[in-house]
Amino acid sequence: MKITVKEFNVITGEETVIERDETADELKARKLYEAEYAERAVLQAEADAAKAAATAKLAALGLTTDDLKALGL
Amino acid sequence: MSVNSFNASNPPLTTKGDLFTFSTIPTRVGVGANDTVLTADSSTATGLKWAAPAGGGANWTLLNAGGTALTGASTITVSGISGKDKIMVLIDNASGVSAECNVNIRFNGDTANNYYRYGYYNYFGSSYAASNFGRLSNNSSGILIGKTSTDETTQVAGYCLVTGANSSGVKVYNSVGQGSGNSDHTGYALGGYYNSSSTISSVSVVGTSNFDGGTVFVYTSA
Numbered sequence: 001m002k003i004t005v006k007e008f009n010v011i012t013g014e015e016t017v018i019e020r021d022e023t024a025d026e027l028k029a030r031k032l033y034e035a036e037y038a039e040r041a042v043l044q045a046e047a048d049a050a051k052a053a054a055t056a057k058l059a060a061l062g063l064t065t066d067d068l069k070a071l072g073l
Numbered sequence: 074m075s076v077n078s079f080n081a082s083n084p085p086l087t088t089k090g091d092l093f094t095f096s097t098i099p100t101r102v103g104v105g106a107n108d109t110v111l112t113a114d115s116s117t118a119t120g121l122k123w124a125a126p127a128g129g130g131a132n133w134t135l136l137n138a139g140g141t142a143l144t145g146a147s148t149i150t151v152s153g154i155s156g157k158d159k160i161m162v163l164i165d166n167a168s169g170v171s172a173e174c175n176v177n178i179r180f181n182g183d184t185a186n187n188y189y190r191y192g193y194y195n196y197f198g199s200s201y202a203a204s205n206f207g208r209l210s211n212n213s214s215g216i217l218i219g220k221t222s223t224d225e226t227t228q229v230a231g232y233c234l235v236t237g238a239n240s241s242g243v244k245v246y247n248s249v250g251q252g253s254g255n256s257d258h259t260g261y262a263l264g265g266y267y268n269s270s271s272t273i274s275s276v277s278v279v280g281t282s283n284f285d286g287g288t289v290f291v292y293t294s295a
Contacts, residue, residue, distance in 0.1 A: 004145065005147075005150065007150040007151075007275075009153040010151060025186070
């Protein structure tokens, strides 16, 4: 993957832009982030599904989340 | 009377504030200028000198006037830093061209896992999960500031303060930041150290996609 790097030198006032291949460290870091986000997305999807199922059960009982809040739950 | 005949009962003192010291012989050191302090200096005859006190407090100045725009690249570097012990990096509303842009800070272009971190993250999901909150206690390839949400228009704001930047020892930092958006954004509150013996000469703001908005301000103090 190509990475664009912009550098501003405060001594010379020069701004340079280069495009280079990402380093092995950068590739590793990017893969780690992607894996972390993918894992979190799976966990979030599971949490969302559990919430939807619980909300459906409440609705079947004629209750809403506001009813639970009123009970201090 | 030879100078070597000076002693504790006959010191070579002539003027208010004089100090009775020794080089290879008893020696007078005159009082220093107002607001200077007596400092050890092995290069002088007596091993002493009067000098301005080292600054106890920081004296911050903005290094990159007006800030540097975070656009057109995934790595924005402010270089040419020299002789500064403290560096404060302020990130104002950084946004990426892609959703979920993770914003990091690196020093000297160092992409190795030299950034040790201790703290926590908050992930704002669309519903609660225990994994939304957690601790970080390891090393990484940058200092995490925050991550935008799946909404591409969201932004990250935060800062990193590093001290010891002009020393050969490790550089201690603390940082806080947060992404914005309806959900899927992340914030971090970290402290730790940058494990490098090199003095810091550049600061980079690094995104997981190209930036398309925001500004980085770099303040320094000797």
